[in-house]
Every structure is written in structure tokens, then in C-alpha cells.
Amino acid sequence: MEDSRAADGGRQRPTLEMVAAEAGVSRGTASRALNGGHNVSRRAMEAVQAAATRLGYRPNLAARSLVLGRSGSIGLVVSESDERLFSDPYFATVARGVHAELMAHDVQLVLALAQTPAERERMLRWSAGRPLDGVIIISVHGADPLPGAIATEGVPVVIGGAVEGPDRDIPGLASVDADNLTGARSAVEHLVSRGRTRIGHISGPLDMVVGRDRLEGWRSVVSGLPGGAPQTLTVEGDFTEAAGAEGARRLLAAHPDLDGVFTANDVMARGALSALQQAGRRVPQDVAVVGFDDLPGTEGISPGLTTVRQPVIEMGRQMARTLLAMVEGLPLAERHTVVPTTLVVRETS
């Protein structure tokens, strides 16, 4: 098979062996010259680099991974429908933070989707094969077994969001989350301080920890109010604008005297805002609104929205930093990081 050629009608891809031959050195020297260049004479160095350029040499990453036990790339896996992935600015913002940190460390970021059970199974098999040095998983619903399963395969995992249950104790699994409970409380307390007494909540999906945490924050404050925290003051949403609008309508129907709304994210706040206005309510005079997120670059989404800011880009960076540390085998100061939030008061409250 001396004559085996690539399917691309070209000649055989140059290997390190060929570069070495071209440069008149051994493969070992060529390898050293190309990485770091320690213990290599100037002459050899230059000869190798010239040969590599001349031949258009590109190191085969599979071979390198095999010997190094590392691929130099990490994955961002999203357990979410592609619609939401591409429509909710939250994902883009996390990705931006992760991306920024990884670029600084010269590691390649790949995004992958794992929506259906079949895909999650495939994702497990795939990542267990170690094409990635580690994975960041965001938007975890329910008691999703995927993160724990991947971590158990020996692949470091960082979850964007909180981790409950036994997964917390898996050594190869870390997390970065905002302090949703405190953040939600600050939002509702702010509404209370503004004299609001009938405060509804449009929650996130209740199969997500983030949804339950923000709901709990709301409840803990509202339950201290005269009217208490009846079921009817809460509507479950799914973080989409449509859910925000629908939620506001339902709250209004159940409580015409509604004077405040806390939504679990800003996208739903936008939906609520337009529904409230369509219902003839003035914001904030009749009903005050507070959201959650305050993502950079989304001022256009809901101008003047009072909201709870979580530093999403920085959280993304933190996820990446944590993961890289785990890949290096470094000890972590804390496996489960909680980041504080900030209330940002604007015109809607």
C-alpha cells in the first residue's frame, strides 16, 4: 500500500516522521523542536520548522491525544431544546464567558446538544470515550443522571446551576450557581419596601433547581405578608416570553388587585410587561415588576426593567476555570461555588 492516497485527490498527509526526514533529524528531535523547543540546537530548530512549513505539516490530534491522554478541548453541553438554546440570551452569555476563559488557556470549546434521552445516552458514550477533557453542563432539568454519569466515567464535570442530592458528593463534579434564594428575596423585599402587598411570581420550570430556588425566595418573603402566599399568586413558567405574558394574564385573572410581579428571568418579565399593559395596567404605578438576570447587551429586551443581576459572564468564566483546574488535577477550594447577586433598581418598580 505504498501508494495509498487520501480521498481528497492529494498526496499523503505529512507526518512528523516525514518532517523529520525532510529536516534531516530524528522524529524525536522534530517533536521537541515543534513543541517548546527544549534541548534542541538552533540549527535543528530552524531546519525542522522550515521543513514543517514546506510540507504543510499539521500534527494529528488523535495521535497526540492518545499519547498525552488529553485532547485540549472541552465541551459545553446544553440539555435544552435548540429553540430555547438559541432564543434565550442566557445561554449565549454563559457561552461567552466560558469561551473567553478557554481562549486564554488555548483550549478549544465545542458545543453539543443533548435533548432527548437517546441523545443523552449517546452523549454519555461519546464523552466517556474522552474526546473532551471535561464538560460544562448547563440547564439541567429534574434529577438528570447525565452529569453524574459522565463524572463517574472519570471525566470532570462542572454544572452551571445548583446541584442537589447525591451528585453533590461526586468528587469529579463541581458547580457554579448564583445565590438564587437570596437574590429572589431581595427582589421581593424591594417590592415590599415600595409598598406592594399583592406580589405574584412567575416562576421558572419547577423541575429545575433554579426554578424552585427563586420560587422559594419569593415565598419566604410573601408568606410574611398579610395575605400570605397562596398558590394562586404563583404561575409556573418556562423562561420564555410567551410564558411571561400568559403568567401575567393568569395572575391578573386570579388577583385583580395585583400590585407587584417578580418573574424568574428577564425574558418572562418582558412578556409580563406587555401583558400587563395590554390589560390596562400601568407599570410601575399599578403593578411593579422585577425580573432576574440583567444580562449584558439586553437592555433592548426590556428597557428600564428592575432586576436581580447575576454576573453570568463571570460565572461562565468561573465554570471554565474550575473545569480546567479539575482537568489539571488541582485541588479545588470549593467544589460548589455560589455567586452573589445584586438588585438593580430601574423604572419598573
Next chain:
Amino acid sequence: MEDSRAADGGRQRPTLEMVAAEAGVSRGTASRALNGGHNVSRRAMEAVQAAATRLGYRPNLAARSLVLGRSGSIGLVVSESDERLFSDPYFATVARGVHAELMAHDVQLVLALAQTPAERERMLRWSAGRPLDGVIIISVHGADPLPGAIATEGVPVVIGGAVEGPDRDIPGLASVDADNLTGARSAVEHLVSRGRTRIGHISGPLDMVVGRDRLEGWRSVVSGLPGGAPQTLTVEGDFTEAAGAEGARRLLAAHPDLDGVFTANDVMARGALSALQQAGRRVPQDVAVVGFDDLPGTEGISPGLTTVRQPVIEMGRQMARTLLAMVEGLPLAERHTVVPTTLVVRETS
């Protein structure tokens, strides 16, 4: 180093060798048993599978890629800012089509971003290292050298969009595009048939072929109208809603008698729609509007919008099919595919 252990505090990851030993067969037999199972006795088959399960064996993908010369995954690279990637439903839709087709062929899809020059350089180096069997590139701006460069490295490339210039002749590079010229013409001709005579165009980025093609389609029809196709009837947009609104305002300012607008995509149409209404124009009575795309699931974006439908999901599938064929080394019927569009008339015209 007999005792080298993984950093995850666990024992050595099981290799095929260990599975074979556990099953009491040779590595060759174990390999055959695990893939396809040809020429393997029932007994051996079962023993190997049992051993693999017992040990929690996961094949090392790097090793497999190295010998097979194939990774079993392909990349979708987006030359776009993460904001647009995540905000324009077009990308999600292409991704859905690509994804669907790849899943059917059991190949893993990975998304990667290549925005800045530095990132594009890194992307070239990375893909040349063959971690991917092929690459689909969408949203190509200007005379981007990246696709051609990757193809020249022997990695099959399919471009989502048109290809101009010398890249068309690179054997390892194919493309799938809508018939933008004809599509745009049909949109404008439709407006003309509705009696419109003052038809403006809000274009896509003119550094993209798709932007220029749709503009040209508009021009070819409008230039035959009494008023001709003056510069002022065109505004360059960037496919965002804000650009659509701004574009409509500028068109209105230059041509108060504007009675039709063709936008290069539906997202901009939405922006234009609200700007027109804010300016007191009724749609379609005063100004008729036609967009481009008609992506599934976006009825909520611009209800009742007349538009030029391009079958984006199917185009995504076609990109994947084409790429897979190239990876297999199969001959292509046509390297540069052009897909027809359909005018969909609704209430805005």
C-alpha cells in the same frame, strides 16, 4: 509505573485488552465482538459483552480515530458573533436540520465558533488536526479564506450559502444555498403585482453573498419601474430586528411615498413592521411588507408576514448529507446545490 492511577481517584480505565483478558479471549476477538460481531462465536460474544459491562469498558475514541482515520463527528462552525448566533432563529433551524441528519447516521455534531481572526486561525489549526471528519460552515462573510483553507487541508467542507470566486473550484468544498436571486425577484414582483410602485429594500450585510444576491434580485425588478432603483431606496441591514426598524425609518425619511418594503429576512421585517406602525403607516394598506426565510416555529415573530420561504431545515439536512458523502469519498452529483424558494402570501401584502 505499574501503579499509575487516574487523577479521579479511581482505578485505571479499562482497556480492550483488559476486557479481553476478563472474557478469556484475545484482543482481536474482543474487538470484533464489540463491533458488529462478525466471525465471533456466541460464547465469545456473550463473554466479551459481559466482561465489558462488568468492567464498565468505554472505547477510547482517540485510539479508534487514529487507526480508522475517522472520528465519527463533524463540526458546524459559525463565523458569527455569539449574539447573532443565539438570537437569529436561522442558525437554530439550520442546526436542527444538520443535527437530524447526523443523528440518523450516528455521527456526533459539535458546534464551534470562529469569530475573530485569531479564532479563525485556531480553527484552521484545530480542524487540520482532524478531530472532525468534516465541517459545515455557515454565515460566511466577505471573501473569508477559512473554508477554502480547511478544504485545502483535506478536510471536507460544506458551506451553507453561496460560494464565489476560486473557492468554487476546490474539489473538497461544496455548498448548499437557496435561490436567493429568484426568491427576491418573486417577492418584489409580488409587490408590483399588488400595485406597489415605490418599493424599498432593507438588505442583509453586503459583505455576504446572500446580502448581495437578494439585493440584486430586488434591483433587477425595481429598476424596471418608473422611478427606477435609486440608491436611497436601499438600506444595508445586518439581519437584526433593530436594523429592520432603523432601515424602515430611513426609507420613510427618504421616501415618504414608500408603499412597499422587501426585507432580506423575517427578523428585519419584524423590526420594519413596528417602525412603520410607529410612523403611522398601516400595513398593508399604506405599505406592504415582504420578508425572507419563513422559518418554522417563528409565526410568533411576525404574524401574518408575507415572505419568501426557503426550506432551511431541509437545507441543513442536505448540507449534512453532502458532507457525509464527501467524507465517504463518494462522488457528488453536484457540488454546489441551489434550492428553490417559495413565495408565501399572507396579510402584510
Next chain:
DNA sequence: CTGTTAGCGCGTTCAT
């Protein structure tokens, strides 16, 4: 049907 062997391309000892 099965075991043995030969690489895939590369980084890294270990001598020199």
C-alpha cells in the same frame, strides 16, 4: 471462528 501481528502518529524516556 480465533489468536497473533502490524501499524495508525505522536511524545517521551533512555542511552548516547
Next chain:
DNA sequence: ATGAACGCGCTAACAG
């Protein structure tokens, strides 16, 4: 500073 040799984990080709 350099070359020779080894092995990463796996599949395929070859004998049996």
C-alpha cells in the same frame, strides 16, 4: 543535543 525504542488503545489483515 540527539537518535533509538517504547507504548498510548485500538482495528484490520493474516495465519491458523
